[in-house]
Amino acid sequence: MAGKLNLKELQALDAKHHLHPFTDAGALNAVGTRIIERAEGVYLYDTEGKKFIDGMAGLWCVNLGYGRKELIEAATAQMTELPFYNSFFQCTTPVTVQLAAKIAEVAPAHMNHVFFTGSGSEANDTVIRMVRRYWQLKGQPERQVIISRNNGYHGSTMAGASLGGMKFMHEQGGLPIPGISHIRQPYWYGEGGDMDKNEFGLLCAQALEDRILALGPDKVAAFIAEPLQGAGGVIIPPDSYWPAIKKIVKKYDILLVVDEVICGFGRTGHWFGSDYFDLEPDLMPVAKGLSSGYLPIGGVIISDRVADVIINQCGEFAHGFTYSGHPVCAAVALETIRILQDEKIVENVRDNLAPYLNEQWLTLQDHPLVGEARSLGMVGALELVKDKKTRERFSTTGATGALCRDFCVKNGIVMRAVGETMIISPPLVITRDEIDELVAKARKSLDGTAEALGIAV
Numbered sequence: 001m002a003g004k005l006n007l008k009e010l011q012a013l014d015a016k017h018h019l020h021p022f023t024d025a026g027a028l029n030a031v032g033t034r035i036i037e038r039a040e041g042v043y044l045y046d047t048e049g050k051k052f053i054d055g056m057a058g059l060w061c062v063n064l065g066y067g068r069k070e071l072i073e074a075a076t077a078q079m080t081e082l083p084f085y086n087s088f089f090q091c092t093t094p095v096t097v098q099l100a101a102k103i104a105e106v107a108p109a110h111m112n113h114v115f116f117t118g119s120g121s122e123a124n125d126t127v128i129r130m131v132r133r134y135w136q137l138k139g140q141p142e143r144q145v146i147i148s149r150n151n152g153y154h155g156s157t158m159a160g161a162s163l164g165g166m167k168f169m170h171e172q173g174g175l176p177i178p179g180i181s182h183i184r185q186p187y188w189y190g191e192g193g194d195m196d197k198n199e200f201g202l203l204c205a206q207a208l209e210d211r212i213l214a215l216g217p218d219k220v221a222a223f224i225a226e227p228l229q230g231a232g233g234v235i236i237p238p239d240s241y242w243p244a245i246k247k248i249v250k251k252y253d254i255l256l257v258v259d260e261v262i263c264g265f266g267r268t269g270h271w272f273g274s275d276y277f278d279l280e281p282d283l284m285p286v287a288k289g290l291s292s293g294y295l296p297i298g299g300v301i302i303s304d305r306v307a308d309v310i311i312n313q314c315g316e317f318a319h320g321f322t323y324s325g326h327p328v329c330a331a332v333a334l335e336t337i338r339i340l341q342d343e344k345i346v347e348n349v350r351d352n353l354a355p356y357l358n359e360q361w362l363t364l365q366d367h368p369l370v371g372e373a374r375s376l377g378m379v380g381a382l383e384l385v386k387d388k389k390t391r392e393r394f395s396t397t398g399a400t401g402a403l404c405r406d407f408c409v410k411n412g413i414v415m416r417a418v419g420e421t422m423i424i425s426p427p428l429v430i431t432r433d434e435i436d437e438l439v440a441k442a443r444k445s446l447d448g449t450a451e452a453l454g455i456a457v
Ligand SMILES: *Cc1c(COP(=O)(O)O)cnc(C)c1O
Pocket: 060, 118, 119, 120, 121, 122, 124, 153, 154, 155, 156, 160, 226, 230, 231, 259, 260, 261, 262, 287, 288, 298
C-alpha cells in the first residue's frame, strides 16, 4: 500500500499522523521527511531513487548490511513454525535457548547467562532492577546508587534516560530518577584542553573514586559506562582511563556495567568492547548488532558472580517483558551470530577493515574544518572547529554539524551530526572500495560546508 503513495503524499500523511523519535516535529514538517524505501549491502535508496552510502549502519545496528537472505529466511522459517511464545511460566522456545547458549559462547568466559529484552533501553532498565536486587540479596540493600557519566547514552526509557547523561533529555521529563549520580566523561578533545591525554584520562577516572567517597562506598551499587561513547559523539577514552576505572571498581567492590549496545558483536574488531579494553564486566546490556537490526531484540549478559546470586537466592526475579526472548527475533539473532562466526567478520574488522578505515579516515585531519579525526574499530568522528589550535567551535548549537549533514544528504552519504561532531558507524561488511567512497563523500561534504562558511579549502 505504502508503495502506491508518492513522496508528497507520504510526507503529508507523515506530518499529519506520525511523531518521530528525537525530532522537532514542527521543524521536520516544514521541510518534509526523507523516506527510505529500500536498501542493499551498504546502500540506501529513497523514494525518489536517490542512493546513499549508509555510514551509520541504520542506527549503529545493521552490521551485516542490507538484504541478507539468510536473515530473512531465518525469520520466515521461525514465523512459520512458531511466531510467538513466551518465556514466562516454566516455558520458552527452542531458538531462544539456543541463542542464550550461543551468546554465552561468544561472551567473555565469566559471563554465561542472558536475560532477554526487546531493546537496549529495556536492557538498561533490567540492569537497574538486577543490580539493586543483587545488593539486596547480598545483605547490603543500602547499595542503591548507580554512577554513570555526563553525555553517556543508555537509551530513552525513564531508566535509560536517567542512566544516560544527556542534559537535554533530563530537562524534559524530571529526570534523572533517584539513585543515579553522574560524573564527568573522558572527552579529551572537548574537555581536556592542554592536558596530556593520559593524564586527562586518569583525572576522569579519579572522578569515579571521588564520587564513590562522596556518596559513601556502602551506598554505591554499580558504575555504568559505554566502552566508547557512541551517541555522545564517538568519544574514545584515553588509554589510561579504563585500567584506572577497573582498579577503582575492584577496590570498592562495586558492579561494573559495560553498555555494549553499540560495541557488542564486532564493532571494535572484537566480539565486545569489553574484550577490546580488557574489562571484566558484571553485566553487559546488548541490542542493536545482536540481530543486525533486522528485528528488535536486546538483553543483559550476566557474569557468574551475579547470576549465581539471582539463581540461588532471589526466588522469583519479578521482572520481564512479553517479548523477552521472542522466537522470531531470537532466530534472526542466532543467524546473525552464525554469519559473524562463519564469515569471520569480527576478525576481518580487526585485521583488515578497521586499520584501513583508520588510515583513510585520518586523512581528513588535514581538512581546514577538522580539528580532530579519530576512529576505533568501525566507528569514527570528526571534530568541526573554527580554529584548530584553540579548538574554538563555529557554533555552540550544532549549527555547523547540521549544515555539514545537509551536504552529506546532498552528496549521498549518511553521516550523523552530534553537535559540532560528525560521526560514522558503517556496516561491518563494508569493503575497502566502499570505505574509499565513504571517506571521499565525507570530504566532499566538508568542502561544501567550508565553502558555505566562506572558508577556503
Ligand atoms: C542505542 C543505545 C541504547 C538504547 O537502545 P534502544 O534499542 O534504542 O533502546 C542503549 N545504550 C547504548 C550505548 C546505545 O547506543
